[in-house]
Amino acid sequence: MAGLDVVVDGKPVESFTDAAEADExxxxxxxxxxxxxxxxxxxxxxxxxxxxxxxxxxxxxQHPPTSSGGSAAASPPPGRRGTGVSPSNSKGRRxxxxxxxxx
Numbered sequence: 001m002a003g004l005d006v007v008v009d010g011k012p013v014e015s016f017t018d019a020a021e022a023d024e025x026x027x028x029x030x031x032x033x034x035x036x037x038x039x040x041x042x043x044x045x046x047x048x049x050x051x052x053x054x055x056x057x058x059x060x061x062q063h064p065p066t067s068s069g070g071s072a073a074a075s076p077p078p079g080r081r082g083t084g085v086s087p088s089n090s091k092g093r094r095x096x097x098x099x100x101x102x103x
Contacts, residue, residue: 003037012037 004022005012008031015037016022026032040048 005035005037006032007035008032 004016006014006022006026008029014025022034026034
């Protein structure tokens with residue numbers, strides 16, 4: 001879990017790993033607030049943002065690596081007739097055959 005800092009006037013006064021402990025400590029100090037203790041350099045944040053933009057659509061018309069030509073085919077449009085025999089037709093044919101054989 002990331003560290004949590006209790007900050008007063010922009011300066012961290014104590015760090016915690018448990019949110020409940022940080023809340024309890026901050027409640028005792030006037031004007032205290034809790035901030036995420038994970039600090040990343042600006043260059044790291046910029047690289048992360050560039051990567052996210054590239055991944056999700058800003059990569060000059062390229063798709064994310066998960067898009068591929070190996071996707072499943074789209075479903076056929078509604079109302080298109082298949083090549084198989086429908087259950088109603090097969091029942092009718094069997095019934096007709098039974099009548100012929102029963103004569």
